[in-house]
Amino acid sequence: MNEKYRMLPAVGKLLQHPTIKEWQKEYPLSKISQAAAKLIDEMRDRIAELLPEEFEQEAVLNKLKANLDNELEPNLKRVINATGVVLHTNLGRALLSEDAVNMVAQVARSYNNLELNLDTGKRGSRYSHVEELICELTGAEAALVVNNNASAVLLVLRELGSGGEVIVSRGELVEIGGSFRVSEVMKESKAQLVEVGTTNKTHLYDYEDHVTEHTKLLMKVHTSNYRIVGFTKSVESEELVSLGRKTDIPVYEDLGSGMLYDLKSIGVGDEPTVQEVVKAGVDVVSFSGDKLLGGPQAGIIVGRKKYIDRIKKNQLNRALRVDKFTVAALQATLLHYVKEEYTKIPTLRMIMGTEDSMLEKANLLAEQIKAVSNSIEVEVQPGFSQIGGGALPLEQMPTYVVALSFADTTIARAVELMREASYPIMPRVSKEQILLDVRTIADEEFSEVVISIKEIIEKTTTREV
Ligand SMILES: *Cc1c(COP(=O)(O)O)cnc(C)c1O
Numbered sequence: 032m033n034e035k036y037r038m039l040p041a042v043g044k045l046l047q048h049p050t051i052k053e054w055q056k057e058y059p060l061s062k063i064s065q066a067a068a069k070l071i072d073e074m075r076d077r078i079a080e081l082l083p084e085e086f087e088q089e090a091v092l093n094k095l096k097a098n099l100d101n102e103l104e105p106n107l108k109r110v111i112n113a114t115g116v117v118l119h120t121n122l123g124r125a126l127l128s129e130d131a132v133n134m135v136a137q138v139a140r141s142y143n144n145l146e147l148n149l150d151t152g153k154r155g156s157r158y159s160h161v162e163e164l165i166c167e168l169t170g171a172e173a174a175l176v177v178n179n180n181a182s183a184v185l186l187v188l189r190e191l192g193s194g195g196e197v198i199v200s201r202g203e204l205v206e207i208g209g210s211f212r213v214s215e216v217m218k219e220s221k222a223q224l225v226e227v228g229t230t231n232k233t234h235l236y237d238y239e240d241h242v243t244e245h246t247k248l249l250m251k252v253h254t255s256n257y258r259i260v261g262f263t264k265s266v267e268s269e270e271l272v273s274l275g276r277k278t279d280i281p282v283y284e285d286l287g288s289g290m291l292y293d294l295k296s297i298g299v300g301d302e303p304t305v306q307e308v309v310k311a312g313v314d315v316v317s318f319s320g321d322k323l324l325g326g327p328q329a330g331i332i333v334g335r336k337k338y339i340d341r342i343k344k345n346q347l348n349r350a351l352r353v354d355k356f357t358v359a360a361l362q363a364t365l366l367h368y369v370k371e372e373y374t375k376i377p378t379l380r381m382i383m384g385t386e387d388s389m390l391e392k393a394n395l396l397a398e399q400i401k402a403v404s405n406s407i408e409v410e411v412q413p414g415f416s417q418i419g420g421g422a423l424p425l426e427q428m429p430t431y432v433v434a435l436s437f438a439d440t441t442i443a444r445a446v447e448l449m450r451e452a453s454y455p456i457m458p459r460v461s462k463e464q465i466l467l468d469v470r471t472i473a474d475e476e477f478s479e480v481v482i483s484i485k486e487i488i489e490k491t492t493t494r495e496v
Contacts, residue, residue: 289318
């Protein structure tokens with residue numbers, strides 16, 4: 032054992048190796064030295080299990096380089112989404128269109144007129160670049176954009192509900208991902224929540240019976256991520272609007288996803304579009320930018336000018352303001368809607384993908400995988416994709432998946448190896464197989480999927496057998 036301790040390299044000596052000079056072109060010496068000390072500490076801790084060759088200078092240097100590369104590469108990485116869940120919150124939700132990506136890159140690289148009116152030379156508003164487009168698309172009088180829909184809800188409640196009562200149906204007291212609860216946001220905004228109705232049924236008279244002189248807002252929340260089915264009743268936006276008009280109380284609807292393109296028209300879901308909700312007369316409507324809209328993370332608030340103007344002036348609005356990347360990406364996305372270029376928006380393109388085109392894609396991917404190894408079973412099967420992102424939870428879109436069975440490893444291990452591969456893959460898992468849903472895999476990613484699978488096959492058939 033003592034002899035093994037003597038074989039441990041000294042940090043100082045290691046750092047004198049000529050190759051370290053080379054590395055300094057890439058990494059600062061302080062970082063190399065820190066990583067070397069850490070590596071030698073680790074070797075000391077595991078000394079009993081180390082093989083003699085692991086003490087050789089070359090081996091130590093190789094390990095050190097690998098550790099440095101690993102530590103200093105960005106750990107926010109691309110992941111291939113093979114789950115078939117189009118809006119996967121863990122995987123970053125909506126993908127941006129090419130135009131949106133280019134706009135973001137452009138404002139990142141260059142100065143721009145974010146807050147400059149190029150006609151007058153005077154200070155402009157960062158929101159002007161998107162507000163008009165939002166109004167045009169939704170039919171609303173006015174619009175405002177904030178950091179995300181959660182902050183939109185907080186801001187609206189703070190301005191229109193604080194110090195008074197806000198009536199909400201018990202069936203709509205949603206909790207969404209990241210433990211965002213309507214009831215908790217209500218507390219944060221200093222509004223008093225008045226729950227009416229029951230879990231499965233709420234009638235208009237439930238709201239009516241609870242209107243008092245303290246009522247400041249009638250709120251409707253879209254039950255994005257769940258559905259109550261069976262013996263149910265909820266109050267339609269129109270009905271709530273009629274009560275709002277009668278009592279002179281504004282109506283606010285948190286739409287959650289916020290759809291601008293009517294998916295009902297292609298047989299997907301039963302959600303109202305933002306336009307429909309605005310048309311129903313709802314005074315204030317809020318929704319996300321990166322769910323069904325297919326843009327950047329943002330919270331969009333639309334509605335009557337008199338309320339939007341008040342919300343804009345709330346101090347909290349400044350704290351929730353969006354940055355130039357959001358403005359750039361949102362503008363590019365909204366322009367696709369104005370120009371009716373729906374398939375340029377990746378979220379919509381993936382949702383619109385037909386069963387036939389999925390079959391064609393799945394066959395292509397299966398062929399490419401089969402070509403690299405015959406030690407893996409590859410089969411194309413029908414399946415279902417989901418929209419995700421807490422939108423349309425019951426919607427099942429027919430798709431095709433490439434089902435893989437690795438010969439010499441468990442499903443759990445194969446899934447782990449998929450995450451660790453050069454191009455990490457998040458698959459769907461069934462009882463006995465790993466499923467790659469082609470709906471959410473871009474054609475350009477096929478070759479990467481193949482490389483990663485090849486790696487996994489090599490690992491499982493050589494080292495682990
Ligand atoms: C998703 C969602 C939110 C939060 O939106 P983010 O943009 O994720 O902050 C709020 N309310 C409902 C009903 C939602 O579905």
